[in-house]
Amino acid sequence: MTSEDAAAAPLQSFDGTIWSAVDKALSGISAQPERGVQDVIVHIPRDEVIRGLRALKTNADMAFDYLRCLTCVDNEGDGMDVVYMLYSTTKGHNLTVKAHLDANDLHLDTATTVWRAANWYEREVMEMFGVRFRNHPDPRTLLMPEDLTDTFPLRKDHPLAEIEVLQGEGIAWATEESV
Amino acid sequence: MTWPLFGMDMPVVLDLFIRMNIIVILMTVMVMGLIYIERKVLARFQMRLGPTRTGPMGLLQSVADALKLVAKEDVRPTNADPWVFELAPYFVFVPIFIGFVVVPFASGLEVRVLDLGLFYLLAASSVNLVGWVMAGWGSDNRYAIIGGLRSVAQSISYELPLVLSLLAVAMVADSLNLTEIVAGQAGAPNILWQPMAFLIFFIAMIAELNRPPFDIPVGESEVVGGPFVEYSGIRWSMFFLAEYAALFIMALVGSAVFLGGWAWPFGEQLGLPWQIVLTTVKTSMMIFVVFWVRVTVPRMRIDQLMAFAWKLLLPLSFAQILVNGAVLVYELPSGLTHALLAGSGVAGVFIMMWVINRSVSRPRPRPVLIPRTDQTWEATR
Amino acid sequence: MTSMAPEQEFETQDLMINMGPQHPATHGVFRMVLQVDGEVVRDVVSHIGYMHRGGEKLSETMDFRQGIGFMDRTEYLAQFNAELSYVMAVEKLMDIEVPERSQWIRMILCELNRLSSHFMFTGAFGTDVGVFGTGFTYAFRERENILDLFEEITGDRLMYAYFRPGGLAWEVTDNFVARVREVLNVSKQGIKDMDGLLTENEIFKARTQGIGVISAADAIDWGSTGPVLRASGVPLDLRRTEPYLKYAEVDFDVPVGKVGDVYDRWLVRIEEMRQSVRIIEQCLTKLQPGPILPERMPRMLRTPPGEVYLRTEAPRGEYGIYMVSKGGNRPHRLKIRSACFANLQALRDMTIGSYVADAVVILGSLDIVLCEVDR
Numbered sequence: 001m002t003s004e005d006a007a008a009a010p011l012q013s014f015d016g017t018i019w020s021a022v023d024k025a026l027s028g029i030s031a032q033p034e035r036g037v038q039d040v041i042v043h044i045p046r047d048e049v050i051r052g053l054r055a056l057k058t059n060a061d062m063a064f065d066y067l068r069c070l071t072c073v074d075n076e077g078d079g080m081d082v083v084y085m086l087y088s089t090t091k092g093h094n095l096t097v098k099a100h101l102d103a104n105d106l107h108l109d110t111a112t113t114v115w116r117a118a119n120w121y122e123r124e125v126m127e128m129f130g131v132r133f134r135n136h137p138d139p140r141t142l143l144m145p146e147d148l149t150d151t152f153p154l155r156k157d158h159p160l161a162e163i164e165v166l167q168g169e170g171i172a173w174a175t176e177e178s179v
Numbered sequence: 180m181t182w183p184l185f186g187m188d189m190p191v192v193l194d195l196f197i198r199m200n201i202i203v204i205l206m207t208v209m210v211m212g213l214i215y216i217e218r219k220v221l222a223r224f225q226m227r228l229g230p231t232r233t234g235p236m237g238l239l240q241s242v243a244d245a246l247k248l249v250a251k252e253d254v255r256p257t258n259a260d261p262w263v264f265e266l267a268p269y270f271v272f273v274p275i276f277i278g279f280v281v282v283p284f285a286s287g288l289e290v291r292v293l294d295l296g297l298f299y300l301l302a303a304s305s306v307n308l309v310g311w312v313m314a315g316w317g318s319d320n321r322y323a324i325i326g327g328l329r330s331v332a333q334s335i336s337y338e339l340p341l342v343l344s345l346l347a348v349a350m351v352a353d354s355l356n357l358t359e360i361v362a363g364q365a366g367a368p369n370i371l372w373q374p375m376a377f378l379i380f381f382i383a384m385i386a387e388l389n390r391p392p393f394d395i396p397v398g399e400s401e402v403v404g405g406p407f408v409e410y411s412g413i414r415w416s417m418f419f420l421a422e423y424a425a426l427f428i429m430a431l432v433g434s435a436v437f438l439g440g441w442a443w444p445f446g447e448q449l450g451l452p453w454q455i456v457l458t459t460v461k462t463s464m465m466i467f468v469v470f471w472v473r474v475t476v477p478r479m480r481i482d483q484l485m486a487f488a489w490k491l492l493l494p495l496s497f498a499q500i501l502v503n504g505a506v507l508v509y510e511l512p513s514g515l516t517h518a519l520l521a522g523s524g525v526a527g528v529f530i531m532m533w534v535i536n537r538s539v540s541r542p543r544p545r546p547v548l549i550p551r552t553d554q555t556w557e558a559t560r
Numbered sequence: 561m562t563s564m565a566p567e568q569e570f571e572t573q574d575l576m577i578n579m580g581p582q583h584p585a586t587h588g589v590f591r592m593v594l595q596v597d598g599e600v601v602r603d604v605v606s607h608i609g610y611m612h613r614g615g616e617k618l619s620e621t622m623d624f625r626q627g628i629g630f631m632d633r634t635e636y637l638a639q640f641n642a643e644l645s646y647v648m649a650v651e652k653l654m655d656i657e658v659p660e661r662s663q664w665i666r667m668i669l670c671e672l673n674r675l676s677s678h679f680m681f682t683g684a685f686g687t688d689v690g691v692f693g694t695g696f697t698y699a700f701r702e703r704e705n706i707l708d709l710f711e712e713i714t715g716d717r718l719m720y721a722y723f724r725p726g727g728l729a730w731e732v733t734d735n736f737v738a739r740v741r742e743v744l745n746v747s748k749q750g751i752k753d754m755d756g757l758l759t760e761n762e763i764f765k766a767r768t769q770g771i772g773v774i775s776a777a778d779a780i781d782w783g784s785t786g787p788v789l790r791a792s793g794v795p796l797d798l799r800r801t802e803p804y805l806k807y808a809e810v811d812f813d814v815p816v817g818k819v820g821d822v823y824d825r826w827l828v829r830i831e832e833m834r835q836s837v838r839i840i841e842q843c844l845t846k847l848q849p850g851p852i853l854p855e856r857m858p859r860m861l862r863t864p865p866g867e868v869y870l871r872t873e874a875p876r877g878e879y880g881i882y883m884v885s886k887g888g889n890r891p892h893r894l895k896i897r898s899a900c901f902a903n904l905q906a907l908r909d910m911t912i913g914s915y916v917a918d919a920v921v922i923l924g925s926l927d928i929v930l931c932e933v934d935r
Contacts, residue, residue, distance in 0.1 A: 037652055037868040066780050069869065069897040073884050083882070085869050085897075089780055089794060092801055096869065117783030120905050143609035143934055154617055154893075225697040321577050325599075325916070391692055392763055400585035400688050401917050477763045478690025480917045481599055539762040543769065546827050548813035549795050 018062075018093050025059035026052050039085075039094040049099040050109040053084060056095070057114055063088045064095060070111065070121035072129045076156045079103045080129060084111065101131065110136045128154040198290045202279045210423040211241035217470055224474040248419075251412035256319050259409065263317030268410070268417035270310030275424045278303045282431050283358045285441045285454035296357040297349060300432065301342055304387075307421065308334045311396070314406035314418070326405020329481060330396035333386060336488040337393075341383035343496035344376040348436050350503045351520060357432075361440035365447055368439035372520040375527035377437045379496050381468075384429045386484070388422070391473040395481055426466060434461035491534055495527050574602055577916070581610050585688055585920040588930030592907070592919070599915050604908045611934035619894040624650045624725055624861040627894070632719040634896055635932045637680055640666070640673040641874035642932075643723040648804065649870040649881040650725040653863040660806075661850040662727035667805045668740060668843045669710070669722070670872075671836040675747055676706040677875035678833045681927045682754040685826065688924030689767050695757055702750030709743050725861055727853040737844055744837055751833050759830065768823040772910040772922035775820060782906035785899050786877025787832065788926060791817035791824035798873035810842040822925040829927075832875075862889050869897075876900050876927055896935050900928040 017040045019033045026042070029052045034041040044052045056064045068085035075081060084097040099108060110133040111118035122133045123142040130152040133139070141148065152158060189197075215230065215238065222229030230237030255264055281296035283289045293299050308331060315327015348369050352360040360369075370377045386393040397405040407418050434440055438461045441454035479487070502523040506516055580591035589610035595603040615634055619627045628643050635642035644666060651658060658666075683699025707717050713732050714720040722729050733739070758764045774784070779792040789796055797814045799807040815831035817824030863885040871880035877899030884893040903926045911919045 037866045039869065041867075067783050068871070068878065069880055069882060069895065071882055071893075071895040071897075073867075073893045085880070085882070089796055115783065116781050117902060117905060120901065141609075143612040145609075153614060158617075160617060160621055221692070225694050226701065227697065321575060325575075325577070325596075329599075391690065394690070395917070398690060398917065400690060400920050403584060474692055474694045476691065476761065477686070477758070477767055478917070479763055480767060480915055482915065483766055535762065539766050541769075543823075544818035546791070546815040546817045546824060546831055548815055548831065549800075550813050551800070551811055 018095065021061050022056070022095060025055055025062045029055070036096060039096045041096045041098055043098050043100065046099050046101055046108060049082075049097065050111060050114065053086075053097060053111060053114050056086065056097070061091075062095075063090050065089055065115075067111070067115040067117045067121075068094075070118050070125065072125045072131055072154075074129060074154065074156045077103065080106065080131060082108055082125065082131060106131045107134060108132070109134050112137055128152060130155065195290070202290060203276075206276070206279065206424050206427070207420070209427050210420050211245065213423045213427060213466065214241045214244070214419075216466075220467065220470045221474055224471070245416065248416035249413055253412040253414055254409075256409050258319040260317040260319070263313045264409075265414070267310045267314035267317055267406075268414045268421075270313055271307045272310070272417045272421040272424075274303050274306035274310075275421050275428060278428050279424075281357050282428060283361050283435060283440060284431075284458055285451055286362075286446065288451070288455075289358065292356065292358045294356050297345060297355045297360070297432075297436070300357070300428075301338075301345065304425065304428065305334070305338055307425070310421075311406050314410070318406065318409040320409050322402040322404070322408050323406050326396045326402045326408070329402075330389065330406065332481070333389070333393065333395060333484060336485055337383045337386035337492075340379050340488060340492035340496045341387060343493070343500060344373075344379040344383065345432075345436060347376040347496065347499045347503050348373050350500065350507060352436075357435055361435050361442045363442075364439040365442045368437060368443050370437045372517055372524065373437070373499070374521070374524040375495060375531065376499055376524065377433075378528055378531065379492050379499075380433060380437065381465075383488075383492065384433060385469060385472065386488070388426050388429060388469070390426070390469055392476040392479050393484060394478060395484060398478055400478075426469065427462070430462045430465040430469070431458070433465050434458065438465075491531060495531060499523065499527060572597070579919075580607075586923065587684065587928055590904075590923075590928065590930050590933075592923070594916065594919060596916055599917075601911055601914055601916060601919050604911045604919065606904060606907055608904070608930070608933050611930045613935070615935040616894050616896060620891060623889045624863070624891070627891070628723060629719065629721040631896075632721060633931065634898070634935050635874065635876075635879065635929060636718060637677040637929050638673050638875045638879075639718065639720050640669045640723065641872060641879055643720065644670055644805075645870055645872045645874075645879045645881045647723045647725045648872065649868050649883040650861065650863065652868045652870055653866055653883060653885055654725065654861065656726050656854060656857075658727055659851045659854060661848060662852045663805045664843050664847045665728060665732055665736075665852070666723060667807070667810075668840050668847070669713075670805075671840045671843070672706050672709065672740070672743070674836045674875045675833055676703045676710075678829050678836075679703040679706075679747075679750065679754070681829055681875075682758075682826075685921075685924045685927070686758055688920050689758075689764060691758070695754065698750070698753055698757065702747055702754075705743050705746050705750075709739055712739065724853070726857050727851075731852055737847065740840065740844060744840060747833075748837055751830065751837070755830050759827070765823065767918075767921060768821065768826060768925075770819075770821050770823075771914050771918045772822045772825075772925060773820050774906055774910050778909060779820070779906065782909070783902040784877070784906055785902060786873070786875070787825050787828045788877065788903045788906070790815065791828045792820035793817060798871055798878060802871075804872055806843070806846075807839075809846070810839050812839050822921055825925045825927075860889050862887065871897065874899055876929065876932070877903060879932075896932075898932040898935060900926070900930075900933045904928055904933055 019040050022042060029048045030045060031052065032043040034043065056062045064086035066087040066089050068087050071083050073081045073083060079100055079102045082099045082101065086095045086097060101108060108131060110122060112122065119138060120142055122136055123138065123140065125131050126133060126139060127141045127144045219229040230240035233239040233243045255261065278300045280290040281293050281300050311330040312327045315323045315330065349355050351369060351372055352363050354360050354363065389396050397407065407415060410418060441458050446454045446457060503520065506519045574595045574597050577594045577596055578591065579594055580586040581589040591607040593605040594601050615630055619630055622630065628646055631642040631646045632639040679699045679702045683696040686695030687693060710720060711717045714722040774792055776793045779789045780794060793816055795814050795816045800814050812835045815828045817828050865885055865887045867884040869880055869882045871878045878897065879899055880897030882895035882897060883891045886892040907923060907926065910922050914922065
């Protein structure tokens with residue numbers, strides 16, 4: 001679901017969830033809630049997401065001091081969602097934060113200023129999805145070879161098995177002649 | 180001039196030649212045997228079988244290994260310093276070998292009796308340190324350099340307690356001649372009068388041999404073999420040979436100086452076969468303990484190793500020498516002298532154990548167990 | 561005479577040491593570049609990715625039953641725990657109720673797997689500290705026992721693929737309870753052996769105490785989980801904080817360290833093994849005959865659209881599966897949140913300033929599985 005879908009379904013109930021407290025913590029930030037299967041999902045616009053995350057971390061009621069996971073979902077033509085799974089070790093509650101990126105502008109501020117744990121996760125998202133995290137302290141590739149910076153394996157338009165990587169010589173797409 | 184060998188008179192040159200050959204053959208066979216025994220002993224400690232396939236009970240395993248190593252290609256890294264790299268094994272091997280000249284296997288069974296035998300042996304066997312550094316430096320490998328430098332630091336540090344502990348015994352035995360030291364122990368072995376010197380000698384010996392828990396220069400999980408990392412084939416096997424030959428010679432010296440060598444008990448009376456049995460049993464015991472220590476304890480860290488040598492072993496061995504000197508200079512009655520020596524040694528052992536225990540066993544909080552409660556998450560913190 | 565200060569006399573240069581990918585102490589193909597000044601580590605740069613097999617991409621092409629097998633391959637020392645996260649994510653998306661018996665069996669197998677994985681740790685860590693293989697062989701004897709049991713149940717020693725969405729692939733063997741008890745009795749002695757071999761050893765204590773310390777706040781900030789986090793004093797155990805399966809119904813303690821050094825990680829893991837034994841014993845008494853799968857399971861699993869981040873407590877920490885489904889029989893996106901990945905991030909902070917030999921010990925204390933890090 002994208003933020004538009006979530007906004008179109010305002011009748012969902014958030015009773016018994018932490019949404020009201022989250023809403024309070026995120027005052028001044030236009031956040032949209034969504035009832036996930038397990039955790040509450042909050043959609044925050046791209047430009048405000050780091051501000052929102054920092055607010056969620058520093059707010060005394062929220063205290064999301066722990067970044068469980070950071071990843072990205074390719075929505076096939078509908079841009080990408082960067083997903084943050086948060087947890088509070090003091091309060092014991094969970095939250096998922098999503099930031100939607102348009103396909104033609106994959107830039108986002110880094111979350112390493114909020115949690116250091118975001119470092120490697122962001123590096124992985126950078127090389128796998130081509131999302132650029134601004135001001136990332138160490139923007140090298142993580143799992144991929146160092147020279148594999150022009151293709152993004154986890155994007156949906158990336159073929160699964162037909163790639164032949166010649167390290168140090170760029171990428172050769174396997175054609176019928178080469179096979 | 181003639182020297183007697185097994186009751187026969189023969190020219191000096193021939194006599195030397197025969198004796199040296201006996202040493203060379205003995206050493207090679209001993210090393211092969213030691214490797215086999217070590218593998219079997221280690222395997223027993225680790226619930227394994229060890230070598231079983233080559234020959235009866237795997238007895239030919241060492242021979243097979245030696246053949247394989249000789250047949251293997253001798254690889255030299257491109258950037259290695261050719262002379263330093265290729266000469267290093269000899270610098271490790273030869274000093275150990277010439278040390279055997281003075282070792283008394285049994286009464287009259289040594290290459291030469293030197294008045295400064297102990298001194299000569301220590302001087303000769305320290306030279307092999309040069310080979311270690313050469314191997315580390317010449318290999319053009321960073322693990323090797325680190326290993327080589329660690330080896331220098333360690334050997335220099337442990338040389339002192341080793342020499343001083345032997346010196347303490349030499350004071351008691353009133354000689355530096357190994358043959359005389361052994362012969363002087365016909366009544367009782369020196370370990371009774373110098374237990375702490377023996378302990379220091381044993382620890383320093385393990386460190387000199389780069390064996391666990393002091394195998395820092397060659398630590399497999401850190402520097403992957405240290406100075407030997409680039410060696411292969413016959414050159415590597417020479418390092419290996421030197422390592423076990425050094426173990427053998429150190430165990431021989433320990434058994435000769437502290438445990439009475441071939442002389443105690445009843446060495447003189449029962450003759451050559453019994454003397455050889457005595458030497459073999461005592462040496463084997465020392466070697467077995469070295470193996471035993473190897474499988475039991477973790478490796479120490481370089482700073483702990485240094486602190487152990489300089490802050491504990493060295494002062495204690497100096498203290499033992501001072502005590503020995505003070506006791507021996509007054510020429511007290513023999514019983515009192517020996518009682519004082521033994522008492523100081525035992526006290527030193529206890530001091531050593533107390534210091535080690537105090538420095539390691541600091542009070543330390545154990546993990547707490549958080550049981551299941553019906554309370555909320557915050558309450559469990 | 562004029563004396564020169566040492567810093568004028570010599571110009572020293574830090575030495576770069578490349579440890580890995582082939583190195584006996586890196587637990588797989590991990591590479592760290594150490595910048596050392598003498599024996600002291602000044603900087604560490606970790607390089608991972610040598611084992612990257614594109615598991616997340618592959619999972620997008622595999623349907624919900626095929627994906628189970630791949631989870632074994634990510635976490636090859638705690639396969640049941642990895643499978644559990646995956647099948648539970650599918651169950652959560654499809655809203656499947658798992659029969660009681662299956663839940664108890666899953667719990668028993670996961671805890672046994674925790675035991676086997678921690679045995680592996682005790683052995684491998686002993687080797688890192690420098691025991692010449694003795695702890696290793698003893699630990700492997702214990703692990704072998706448990707693997708034998710797994711083989712009897714699943715038919716495979718390592719890659720089990722035994723859990724299914726909804727329950728289990730097939731019923732366990734008839735003598736399951738007796739065999740588990742037998743294995744537990746052996747394992748109890750094994751825990752005692754490993755504890756007795758190293759925990760009170762003077763050199764072991766000297767080597768592990770006070771090194772690789774990470775504070776609770778730092779551990780949380782780095783996203784560490786599992787024994788690494790608990791050794792730092794944070795009582796965070798998903799079995800306790802967010803009970804899944806039947807963990808709310810069994811009694812067990814969560815060991816929490818006080819110092820946060822390598823020695824605490826060792827102690828916490830040893831204690832966790834004892835607690836695992838305790839959990840399994842309780843599970844065995846509560847295990848009742850019954851169905852192992854819900855009555856109606858579709859031949860082809862299809863989930864409604866949705867997303868779930870499902871985490872369970874694997875031996876190394878939180879093993880999470882973030883699964884996005886757009887409907888259909890395979891996930892749209894599958895992210896594996898690996899515990900070692902997060903724990904390994906903190907390595908640099910822990911290692912800087914310690915000795916080279918300690919770097920190996922600290923890495924060993926994190927108990928990484930490179931296949932899980934790289935996926």
